[in-house]
Amino acid sequence: MMKTSALYMELMRRRASENLPPAFPRQVLQRAIQRRAERVRLQIAAVTALLCVATAVSIHHVRTAIAQRTSLAAWSETAAQARVLEESI
Amino acid sequence: MGDAAYEQESLAGLVRRARDGSETAVEALIGRFQGRIAGFVYSLVGSRDAVPDICQNVFLKMFTGLSHLKTDTSFEPWLYRIARNASFDFLRRQRVRRFLMVGFDEEHEELALTVEPGDRGRIEAFRAALEELPRTQKELILLLADRDWSYEELAKITGTTLASVRSRLFRAREFLRQKMVDDED
Numbered sequence: 425m426m427k428t429s430a431l432y433m434e435l436m437r438r439r440a441s442e443n444l445p446p447a448f449p450r451q452v453l454q455r456a457i458q459r460r461a462e463r464v465r466l467q468i469a470a471v472t473a474l475l476c477v478a479t480a481v482s483i484h485h486v487r488t489a490i491a492q493r494t495s496l497a498a499w500s501e502t503a504a505q506a507r508v509l510e511e512s513i
Numbered sequence: 514m515g516d517a518a519y520e521q522e523s524l525a526g527l528v529r530r531a532r533d534g535s536e537t538a539v540e541a542l543i544g545r546f547q548g549r550i551a552g553f554v555y556s557l558v559g560s561r562d563a564v565p566d567i568c569q570n571v572f573l574k575m576f577t578g579l580s581h582l583k584t585d586t587s588f589e590p591w592l593y594r595i596a597r598n599a600s601f602d603f604l605r606r607q608r609v610r611r612f613l614m615v616g617f618d619e620e621h622e623e624l625a626l627t628v629e630p631g632d633r634g635r636i637e638a639f640r641a642a643l644e645e646l647p648r649t650q651k652e653l654i655l656l657l658a659d660r661d662w663s664y665e666e667l668a669k670i671t672g673t674t675l676a677s678v679r680s681r682l683f684r685a686r687e688f689l690r691q692k693m694v695d696d697e698d
Contacts (some may be wrong), residue, residue, distance in 0.1 A: 428636060428638075429658035432640060436556040448549065453576070
């Protein structure tokens with residue numbers, strides 16, 4: 425005779441299995457693959473966003489550095505011209 | 514490889530192939546365990562409607578976690594641990610929902626017993642006795658009703674020590690023996 429606990433569990437198994445869709449394993453697998461693809465897409469999007477920010481920051485730094493160099497050169501030229509003017513007076 | 518061949522394949526072989534990325538092996542693993550996991554989940558949460566969602570989560574976690582599994586032999590306790598945790602998470606969420614919703618009635622499903630009339634009485638008695646057990650003892654009884662797990666495996670599944678498993682099982686069996694007499698010898 426089957427033990428009551430085993431009989432009870434068998435009943436639980438039967439009743440619960442009735443609630444699972446017929447192609448349950450395939451459905452779960454497809455969902456899992458879909459989720460993995462979504463995760464990969466999300467990772468690619470995150471990396472792309474990070475690269476965009478890094479590019480924007482680098483461009484900003486380069487442009488600032490160029491602008492600083494240009495204005496410094498302009499100021500030194502102006503200062504030299506002022507010195508020449510002072511000496512001539 | 515056909516379905517029949519998967520039925521013949523050893524569990525260790527299936528787990529190995531699933532870990533190596535074989536989708537058919539994953540599908541076969543789900544097919545092999547869906548009934549037992551569904552039964553275990555149902556016996557813990559007591560709601561049939563919740564079973565498909567919880568089971569789906571269990572097997573999705575299995576899919577993502579398989580690559581981290583160290584040995585093939587630890588697969589079964591590991592899967593049951595996922596199922597146990599998913600079931601308790603569901604019960605925790607349900608408790609919060611009950612707390613927030615005034616007048617929310619607790620769900621009690623009646624068992625439509627499709628068993629021999631002689632068995633019906635003892636199954637009902639067993640179920641009633643189970644409901645009186647603390648959760649930590651109930652899960653051990655249910656696990657042993659599902660399969661002959663070793664104490665080490667039970668400790669792994671429930672995340673506790675061997676000594677706790679022994680004492681909990683002893684108390685649970687004593688209680689059930691008093692209530693049931695003929696079970697859990």
